[in-house]
Amino acid sequence: MGKKTSINNIAKELGISATTVSFVLNGRAEEKRISDKLVKIVLNYVEEIGYKPNSIARSLRTGKTNTIGLIVEDISDVFFSTIAKHIEEKAYENGYRIIYSSTEDNPAKAKELIDMYRDRHVDGYIIIPPDGIDKEIKDLIASGKPVVVLDRYIEDASIDYITVNNQESVYEAIKKLIEAGRKNIAFVTLNSLQSQMMGRLAGYEQALEEHSLPQYIKEVSYENVDSSIKHIVSLLQRKPEIDAVFFATNYLGVSGLKAIRELNLKIPEQLSVVCFDDYELFEMYTPSISCIAQPIEELAENAINILLARLKKGGMEKKAQKIMLPTKFIQRESSL
Amino acid sequence: MGKKTSINNIAKELGISATTVSFVLNGRAEEKRISDKLVKIVLNYVEEIGYKPNSIARSLRTGKTNTIGLIVEDISDVFFSTIAKHIEEKAYENGYRIIYSSTEDNPAKAKELIDMYRDRHVDGYIIIPPDGIDKEIKDLIASGKPVVVLDRYIEDASIDYITVNNQESVYEAIKKLIEAGRKNIAFVTLNSLQSQMMGRLAGYEQALEEHSLPQYIKEVSYENVDSSIKHIVSLLQRKPEIDAVFFATNYLGVSGLKAIRELNLKIPEQLSVVCFDDYELFEMYTPSISCIAQPIEELAENAINILLARLKKGGMEKKAQKIMLPTKFIQRESSL
């Protein structure tokens, strides 16, 4: 084949100018009133030799890369990878590619990634931010790049975010436990200032305060999630009066189940269990585990839609969208 | 800061040429015998204004994008997302970014993706190929782009691949079931010609043939995985003599457990269960499910290492590597 098929070669080959070829290829033939005949010729030839414009040259010229940077906490976690999948699909349909990375909830890594993506001139960002990168995100937006924050929010008028009503969801779930007669309800969470975790905690506190019940809060740090089993075991041993536990994330829930199993506690007789996030494991576990399921697909769809909208119409002027989706409580055996 | 910091601005600002700046920035100062003093000046200035070279312009010039295309079956499946994570980490350390997409095991989609990635000038590919894209992969390699095939293999002298010893692993696992006294062992798999599935099937057949036991093979198509529960239920009902089932992938295993639960069969008393791939669910299930665990991290590491090696030293000349890693049988309660 032609070693280097450039628009210039084609132009030369066809005895016309590169400009014309470019217009035809970019669908601006009509607008530029290029004759149908010529358009046909160009398109046929291009088709024939299987020419594809060089996207890098185009990017250099236009400043657009048709790439979206996706920054998640951990791409191997099913919650995030499911989000990633939906985002990718939708982006793909719209001619965008996704490059991704995991932050491991580490702000330094997140900053590095943002830098990196900026280097790469990604057109827009979808970020699930760790604590402490608010400034970087605001800078990014100030620099004119659209950013959508997902799963948590950052208090700033200019930032689009999509999240769920964490506080209310947990509040309702805890209330159910209380109504079912539980009096000593523990809450196992991450020691994080992220909005979604704060919201979940607030929901717990709100429910317990309303009923004047004692609070048992255990915070685990993200880095030590692996050792969270130990912490949970110890909590349950020290406070044998605990008769229900709420786990604030899916992986904490899994650790919790391991801990409970180790202690040989009967769910739900001795201990009710409810977890944030659904997970196949919770459905299949014996007994099945009640949970607050997030509308993962909707979260992803909203995020990519908003980003695409901003990307399309350079829509930086439009007011930031703050979306809070409802969750769904799934009642299973563990909280009967 | 400066609206457009280009290498030219810097050169102008410093009263030297862009060439010199470029050399300094690319660490070729020594080689080009640029004075230490000048190097210092340039580096300081660059540091000061926080200049970063435009990677797109560089790509256009050099033909390298420092991007790797990753094509998996389904990024939301934990097996693939875990692989994706390890690959991303390693790539990142080496200055490469990953763009990913899921094929849904669909060859047309896979072809599209390859095309897309070619458009984007990715430097190399890691592909988990569906059936029927051998030709495209060979073309890619012929065109000089390194490709590593993962999880399955494609018979071609020029292709690097990393896989596990599927046949032997399954053979050994089935033998264990036979030794434990099971006589009617079913095998639930995908109706796929992919090497890894063929290997697993072959392992099953080999073991049963050696012991002259009857074979019960159920093939489900990837698109109908959702309805696989029905098929499995029906199989177990039609053949009540079945006293063990092997599931050839993690998601088939999950469907299988649902089917077995629906039929109220006792594991392992009435039915032994073994599954290919480990999964948190299998460990936590009651009873816990025996499985053949793949060395996921090693698979990923090998793939990215081989690709990086080819990328570094334009190592297209080196002989293709064919790596087959061992799996690990994890004995749990379901096959006692």
Place this chain on the structure above:
DNA sequence: TTGAAAGCGCTACCAC
């Protein structure tokens, strides 16, 4: 030791 200049392939302004 350093610099001028030629592109990489494309788009878009402006001219005819």
Place this chain on the structure above:
DNA sequence: GTGGTAGCGCTTTCAA
């Protein structure tokens, strides 16, 4: 209706 041409920002030959 169509074409010339100037860059986008960088690397790299060649010359000085």
